[in-house]
Amino acid sequence: MVNAVDIHALAEGVRSGDRRSLARAITLVESDRADHRIDALALLDMLGAKKQALRIGLSGTPGVGKSTFIESFGLMLTGFGKRVAVLAVDPSSARSGGSILGDKTRMDHLARDPNAFIRPSPSQTQLGGVARRSREAVALCEAAGFDIVLIETVGVGQSETVVAQMADLFVLLLAPAGGDELQGVKRGIMEMADLILVNKADGDLKAQATRTCADYAGALRLLRKRAQDPDGFPKALTISALEAAGLQTAWEEMQTLADWRQQSSVWQSTRDAQASYWFSEDVRAGLLSILQDDPQTAAQVAQAEKDVRSGLKTPAAAADAVLTPLLKRLH
Amino acid sequence: MVNAVDIHALAEGVRSGDRRSLARAITLVESDRADHRIDALALLDMLGAKKQALRIGLSGTPGVGKSTFIESFGLMLTGFGKRVAVLAVDPSSARSGGSILGDKTRMDHLARDPNAFIRPSPSQTQLGGVARRSREAVALCEAAGFDIVLIETVGVGQSETVVAQMADLFVLLLAPAGGDELQGVKRGIMEMADLILVNKADGDLKAQATRTCADYAGALRLLRKRAQDPDGFPKALTISALEAAGLQTAWEEMQTLADWRQQSSVWQSTRDAQASYWFSEDVRAGLLSILQDDPQTAAQVAQAEKDVRSGLKTPAAAADAVLTPLLKRLH
Numbered sequence: 001m002v003n004a005v006d007i008h009a010l011a012e013g014v015r016s017g018d019r020r021s022l023a024r025a026i027t028l029v030e031s032d033r034a035d036h037r038i039d040a041l042a043l044l045d046m047l048g049a050k051k052q053a054l055r056i057g058l059s060g061t062p063g064v065g066k067s068t069f070i071e072s073f074g075l076m077l078t079g080f081g082k083r084v085a086v087l088a089v090d091p092s093s094a095r096s097g098g099s100i101l102g103d104k105t106r107m108d109h110l111a112r113d114p115n116a117f118i119r120p121s122p123s124q125t126q127l128g129g130v131a132r133r134s135r136e137a138v139a140l141c142e143a144a145g146f147d148i149v150l151i152e153t154v155g156v157g158q159s160e161t162v163v164a165q166m167a168d169l170f171v172l173l174l175a176p177a178g179g180d181e182l183q184g185v186k187r188g189i190m191e192m193a194d195l196i197l198v199n200k201a202d203g204d205l206k207a208q209a210t211r212t213c214a215d216y217a218g219a220l221r222l223l224r225k226r227a228q229d230p231d232g233f234p235k236a237l238t239i240s241a242l243e244a245a246g247l248q249t250a251w252e253e254m255q256t257l258a259d260w261r262q263q264s265s266v267w268q269s270t271r272d273a274q275a276s277y278w279f280s281e282d283v284r285a286g287l288l289s290i291l292q293d294d295p296q297t298a299a300q301v302a303q304a305e306k307d308v309r310s311g312l313k314t315p316a317a318a319a320d321a322v323l324t325p326l327l328k329r330l331h
Numbered sequence: 332m333v334n335a336v337d338i339h340a341l342a343e344g345v346r347s348g349d350r351r352s353l354a355r356a357i358t359l360v361e362s363d364r365a366d367h368r369i370d371a372l373a374l375l376d377m378l379g380a381k382k383q384a385l386r387i388g389l390s391g392t393p394g395v396g397k398s399t400f401i402e403s404f405g406l407m408l409t410g411f412g413k414r415v416a417v418l419a420v421d422p423s424s425a426r427s428g429g430s431i432l433g434d435k436t437r438m439d440h441l442a443r444d445p446n447a448f449i450r451p452s453p454s455q456t457q458l459g460g461v462a463r464r465s466r467e468a469v470a471l472c473e474a475a476g477f478d479i480v481l482i483e484t485v486g487v488g489q490s491e492t493v494v495a496q497m498a499d500l501f502v503l504l505l506a507p508a509g510g511d512e513l514q515g516v517k518r519g520i521m522e523m524a525d526l527i528l529v530n531k532a533d534g535d536l537k538a539q540a541t542r543t544c545a546d547y548a549g550a551l552r553l554l555r556k557r558a559q560d561p562d563g564f565p566k567a568l569t570i571s572a573l574e575a576a577g578l579q580t581a582w583e584e585m586q587t588l589a590d591w592r593q594q595s596s597v598w599q600s601t602r603d604a605q606a607s608y609w610f611s612e613d614v615r616a617g618l619l620s621i622l623q624d625d626p627q628t629a630a631q632v633a634q635a636e637k638d639v640r641s642g643l644k645t646p647a648a649a650a651d652a653v654l655t656p657l658l659k660r661l662h
Contacts, residue, residue, distance in 0.1 A: 040647075041648060044645050044647050272639075275640065276640055279635065279649045283654060287618055287619060287622070287654065288615060291615075291618070304614075305610060308603075308607055314375050314470070314606075315606050318613075320372055323614060326618065327618075327621065329661050
């Protein structure tokens with residue numbers, strides 16, 4: 001895909017903010033091929049971590065109006081002169097044949113905006129793999145000089161945790177709901193949220209959105225306030241992505257929180273801890289890849305698994321049969 | 332603790348059903364020491380997998396009356412001439428200073444029953460470590476000829492998933508609840524349950540327990556029926572551990588399901604898949620242990636992590652700095 005000479009040119013292209021270069025660079029970090037990985041490491045190293053974008057994690061289940069929100073919010077930000085990148089972390093995209101962002105037509109104004117960049121989720125089945133590559137895509141968007149990187153995920157299982165590990169702020173988008181649906185939002189996800197936005201506060205749903213927002217605000221007060229948060233956070237607000245209402249207030253709140261964190265030590269210490277987390281994940285994933293990628297080991301794993309399934313060996317003995325020669329070679 | 336000559340004697344002791352030998356054998360498999368691990372592997376190998384016990388996973392949050400249930404249910408089973416082992420998988424025990432079973436006085440009749448064996452959770456912080464050792468303790472109880480192994484866990488996070496990976500049946504113990512509390516039971520845990528027992532169906536709570544049971548039965552019907560279950564399962568029943576009421580019916584239901592699974596291919600294929608799971612977990616854990624246990628690698632990890640935190644290296648480059656020399660040694 002990219003040869004050694006091109007890497008410098010590609011780095012230059014990314015640094016100049018060229019969207020085609022950025023897209024090619026992301027394709028490179030997403031690749032599983034060993035030679036691509038070497039190029040990707042070289043590229044990431046060349047670009048370094050110069051400028052910091054505001055990284056906003058955004059979660060919301062299908063139907064809450066996430067595409068409409070990203071389109072409205074993104075266009076407002078580019079209207080303010082900001083450059084906005086949108087990335088998806090969606091472990092389900094491999095199954096469903098494409099993430100929400102795969103269908104760029106849902107955000108066709110933003111997709112055509114020269115100050116915006118939209119990138120669907122890489123189509124891999126493993127959340128770990130998607131996460132690692134997405135994290136590197138965020139770094140590439142920063143290197144390309146984007147001011148804001150929106151990292152969106154569908155509200156399913158663990159993908160929020162992974163997105164929170166690459167975001168400076170975490171925003172949860174919800175729909176107006178009846179009282180009994182309120183409990184459906186997982187406590188763990190509520191605890192992650194810096195800002196809850198109750199969408200669809202328009203037309204017939206306006207009153208219900210206001211009530212829902214008050215309910216969530218109450219729920220947020222019950223959750224223990226995090227030590228690193230300024231007064232009043234986490235907050236719940238109503239918005240209408242459709243009517244582009246409340247978006248400016250939401251953006252002001254995000255900026256207030258981001259400024260507060262940057263002025264305290266929270267911002268940098270969170271980023272350092274996140275970098276350490278991803279380092280650790282990369283090492284673990286790389287080490288475990290031996291089990292598939294080393295032909296000798298892969299054959300031993302397959303044989304040992306057969307022995308376990310047939311009852312010939314206990315799991316512990318079979319694991320030992322794989323590990324002993326492997327660890328001997330490593331020492 | 333145990334020298335090479337003793338292993339044969341220990342295996343003999345376990346095989347004869349001696350409770351002291353069993354306790355020593357479990358202590359051996361729980362040990363982190365490398366020489367103990369070698370002995371433990373030899374012991375597990377010697378004992379093999381001869382007889383199969385009925386392994387019942389049991390989950391319930393604090394306050395549902397789990398100790399009382401285990402005491403009543405266990406005594407009923409020993410009364411039927413069964414030999415019953417009780418093991419705890421409790422990742423929180425390390426923090427709280429002891430699992431529910433640490434306090435054997437709560438089940439003092441069962442603890443003094445010669446046909447019962449009670450073992451608290453190993454005091455390790457890592458769920459993975461606790462799980463692996465508990466799984467081996469289950470195998471030891473089987474080798475010691477116990478008919479039933481109850482594997483209990485507190486209803487927190489992932490420990491249920493881990494217990495389900497070592498159980499033939501999964502029982503969820505719940506307390507009578509108001510309608511709005513019903514949603515508090517995680518869907519994932521409900522989906523794991525073969526049998527829901529609503530405890531405290533006695534005294535003032537009897538009517539409420541019956542209502543709660545009907546609610547859960549309705550919720551179970553909404554969950555997709557698993558292909559490998561006979562008609563009517565999963566089920567919800569009321570019991571009173573305090574008055575030992577409904578326990579015999581619960582036991583009959585467990586036997587019906589166990590018999591059905593044994594006669595179909597489900598029982599053995601589940602056990603084979605579980606063995607394969609634990610083999611895979613053991614291999615992964617053993618391989619990752621290099622990162623701490625190999626002094627050269629551990630030093631490189633520490634240095635690389637420092638470089639990441641100080642911003643000197645990207646996570647990917649730092650991971651590469653650890654992995655490249657490590658993987659080179661393999662080839």
